Amino acid sequence: MKSRHSKAALALTAVAGLAMATTAxxxxxxxxxxxxxxxxxxxxxxxxxxxxxxxxxxxxxxxxxxxxxxxxxxxxxxxxxxxxxxxxxxxxxxxxxxxxxxxxxxxxxxxxxxDGIVFASRADGGSFALEPHHVFLAGAAQVPQNGRLVNNPYTRWSQIDSSLPNQEIVLVIPGSNHGTREVYEETVVHPGCKSFPEVQAMERSAQNNFCNAIRTDGRVVEIAGDYTETLARLDAQRSALGVFGLSFYDQNRDRLQVATVSGVTPSLETIGSGEYPVSRxxxxxxxxxxxxxxxxxxxxxxxxxxxxxxxxxxxxxxxxxxxxxxxxxxxxxxxxxxxxxxx
Amino acid sequence: MKISTVNPQDKTALAQQRDLMQQRVAQSLAKRHAKEKRFKLTGQLAVGTALAFVAILFISIFSKGLPAFWQATLTLDIYFDPDIILIDEKPVQAAGESDATFQERYQAWQMDLAFINFNGLILNALAEVIPEAAAHPRDAMRLVTSGERIALRNLVEEDPSIIGSRKRLNLLADANVDVWIKGNIDRDLADSRQQLSARTRGWVDQLVEQGVIKNRFSTALFMNADSRSSLASAGLAGAFMGSLMMMLIVMFLAVPLGVASAIYLEEFAPKNKLTDLIEVNINNLAAVPSIVFGLLGASVFILWFKLPLSAPVVGGLVLSLMTLPTVIIATRSTLKAIPPSIRSAALGIGASKVQSVFHHVLPLAIPGILTGSILGIAQALGETAPLLLIGMSSFVASVPSSPFDQSTALPVQIYLWQGNELRNFFEARTSAAIIVLLTMMISLNALAIWLRRHFENRW
The missing domain is CATH 3.40.190.10 (Periplasmic binding protein-like II)
Structure with a gap:
């Protein structure tokens, strides 16, 4: 009995001693x-x-x-x-x-x-030629229409622009804990959002709040984890369009196809020269x-x-x-x- | 059932009644049998579904993971060309030279070695099997994983006398070569969607045909630490050592502490409000989600005690706290199951309380205690969540040599590999790591079962 107690005490002192030893x-x-x-x-x-x-x-x-x-x-x-x-x-x-x-x-x-940020979809789906305002219209909570702000009515990409594939809108974007999210907002969503006269008429702070608001009907998916999680989303949902880093896309080219933004295909060259707009x-x-x-x-x-x-x-x-x-x-x-x- | 009294002479009435009764019994029996059958069937269905899921899990993990234990390997004749390896003789500690100055000289020599282009040796060896390789060094170097130059360097560092000799060595192929050979990438895809250039792919097929590239059992998976600059050489050694150190800490901390507190609470402590409170809280502690222990570890052990980040010592302490209630509860229930007659008999022949516990009760309880402890340790081995919070989810490229060194753990390594960019290669690698972890868990559980069977007491 006594020996047990002393052993337990010994273990405790050992832990404490260990802690002391490492401080130094x-x-x-x-x-x-x-x-x-x-x-x-x-x-x-x-x-x-x-x-x-x-x-x-x-x-x-x-x-x-x-x-x-x-x-x-x-x-x-x-x-x-x-x-x-x-x-x-x-x-x-x-x-x-x-x-x-x-x-x-x-x-x-x-x-x-x-580093470049790319939009990529599954290789077996339609291919995208995106403009910043397409991305904004696909993901925004409210969109300007005929001078008024209405709840986002778009459910298919082809409704936004007939050149886009006739596919359900599902946009998989990084969560706000990622630095990528900020770049995505600043280099794609904001330019797209501010191209509308209705938005230009707003005050500056209202503008930013309006542009950053994302729709909550499940068509925009925020991913807190890494790009593999985004890829898994795309595996499960054929129509989804995901946001990736260029290097991640590059190593999974066999499964993904990349979207052009403003007509430029992302690559080491186009990003290095600044031609491709979404880089940081x-x-x-x-x-x-x-x-x-x-x-x-x-x-x-x-x-x-x-x-x-x-x-x-x-x-x-x-x-x-x-x-x-x-x-x-x-x-x-x-x-x-x-x-x-x-x- | 109550049988009404009838006139014994009235045999027909009696028979009738008996028939009626039999009929009713038969009916209710059929009903009960049907009920039993239904219950049995539901039970079997539940067990069957569970088994099916386990089977699916195992089949998917094994079918994905087993191929990763064999890795594409090139067998090349490496010529340790003295014109490439221009290096002074390896310094030897002279008599009377202090350790510090020798260390300095040795490091200077190592630095010289680090500047040598060992890729040149590999390229020359490749050119012997593929003559065009010399003209396209970039494509050729995509064949061998980049970490092999370090392996060659280590060979020279160990024994500089190999300079000038030829040696037949097995070099790991690049991760993308492995993917190509195993068919984990669609071979019919266009060039722009392949990872390897058309030229490199052609060479790979040619080398496979020549027998230079073969799938060999991957020792790298077990001998190397994690790697990101040379993906094909990423291994589990670092994570394994980290897990081992943590398990040793749990074994030497949680088990003795847990057993001691269980014996005290069960055999010696007075039954009062205080011990009741302690008992309730131990049960509560067992139900606390493991991530909470991680938060505790981060704030107490790291910020307060200033223990290092990402170190197995902190992981071991956190997991010990987590395992403690499991060990206490298992030990207590084992002690409870030992018949009081043993204690009474010991006390009856004049043993003291301590003697009765340590000489008579404890030996009988050992199998139960061992089983509980091993199951607790197995649970700790598979725990991931608390380790993420104390920095053990970091990328560590070296094998830890002490519990204070930075390290990962096996389950965390699975999590890290699962997140690697090169999915085609790491999907299999991740499953292989799962197989290793599962094997360890199953052997621990088997040991627990064996101990229980072997030392089982009957009374």
Missing amino acids: MARDTIQIAGSSTVLPFASIVAEEFGHAFPQFNTPVVGSGGSGGGLRQFCQGVGPNTIDIANSSRPIRSAELENCRNNGVTEIIEVMFGY PLFFYVKNQHVGEIPGLLEYAQFFLSAEIGGMGSPLEDAGLIPMDNTERAQITRAVRSRTLVQ
Whole structure:
């Protein structure tokens, strides 16, 4: 009886001791989390970084969406917080504020390339030649009609425009936890929405609210998970049109066909040149206060920016990243070297 | 049934009544039999449906996953060309040299090695079997998965004397080559929708015919950690070690704690309001959704105790908390099932309370305790949700060497592979990982059943 008790007590002290021991122990592996769009790129870089620098551990890359990653990033400074947040959109001022309140005052912003957002449907369905206003009309809660705003009456794409396939409208878009959603709204929905004179007549804030409102009759499906979930939706629903990253579409070309937007087919070239309208820069944020504490942090950032890993013909380009041009690359590399902080 | 008294002489009336009764019995019997049959049938139907679903699940997982245990592999003669591998001799620690300076020299040598183009060796070897390969290096390098250059580098690092020699090696083919050979992509699709170029596809078919590419048992699946830059080499070793470490922590934390508290509560604790409250709360704890334990782990172990993120130590602690009530409840019910006569007999011959419990009750309870603990551990092994919240769903490209290193776990690895972009390759890989996890679970459960059978006590 007594021995049992003392054993239990022993176990408890062991746990407590364990906790104590680790507070003093510094971490020597870079910890990264954030955007699921950036995850494949960051994972490749992390792995190659481990191969190229035998003196550093291979960084660990988590997911959780841009918002989730930045929230974790802003939790504070110390070995139990992450060092780098991946993001498919620039950090917001509210997030910076949150960071500052928790003591994360020194942040280095690194832009490392571009990514395209594509609309794709099942290979055995009709093909789409989309214009921004088609997407807006398909997904909006209310649409302008003859000077008035009416509840969205469209149920088939062909009702919106006779050039579109005669298919049920089902639009599968990323949930608001994804940075991709913001880009989708800003580069497709808003231009489409604001092409209507009824919307142009509204006030600015009303305009944004009106354009962002999505219909709730089940024809717009928000996906909180990753693109595989979107793909599964398309597998189940033949008529659905999904929003994907270019790299995801590229690796599943046998099942998907891509839609043109404003007449341009998305590809590395058309996105790189800016011809294809739906693209965005990708970022990661480095906690400058951890540089020097966590070995290899600045080296990782520089390695990520090297043309060898992210330029033309590099592993990242193979994975679907659209490289920056050399002047941009040089400029950002210089900023990282001098550890220029976000103001 | 009450039989009314009748005149014994009136035999016909009696017979009539007997007939009537028999008839009624027969009728109700038929009814009851029919009822029984219906019930049996419903039961069988329910069991049948459940079994059918299990069968569908197993068939779909096994038919998808089994092929992934064999992977397209190229057998090539690699010439470790001294003109490509330009490297100084491997540093040896000189007598009297401090560890730090040797480490520095060794790392400098490793860095030199890291800059060597090992892909050049692979390309040269490919050119021996496909003469046109040298002219189209980009297409040729799509044949072999990119991680194999690291494998060659490791060979040289281990034993630099192989420089200048030829060696017949098995190199993993690229994930897309594997997909093409196994027919996981439609071979008739147009070029623009294929992952490999027409030239590479032609070479693959040619190499299969020549016997250079073969499906070989995939050791990579078991020996490698996860990979994203070289998809074909992604393996389960990291996740397996992570799971193993967590299970050891659960075994050495949750089982002794749980058994000890169960013995105390069952055998020693006074029965009062307080112990009742504890009992109710233990049952409540067993019903708490596992994700709640993950939240607790994230806020207590990581933010408070400052334990590292993504580490098996935190996962193990969280899963221990989750398993604790299961172990306590199983142990208590085993102790309850032991007849009081055993205790009375022990006490009767003068044993103390502690002696009666530890010498007589506990040995009899061991099979039940073991079964409960193993089932608890098996449940913890398959748990995913709490691990997502403590950062264990990260991509980790190395095998952890201690519980404080970053790691994933088997169920989380399944979740991660399920989300990989290259669906054609990872659908099978995911199912293969499920098979590995299922095999472990089934063996744990089988062990539990065996222990129960083997040590079963009858009284």
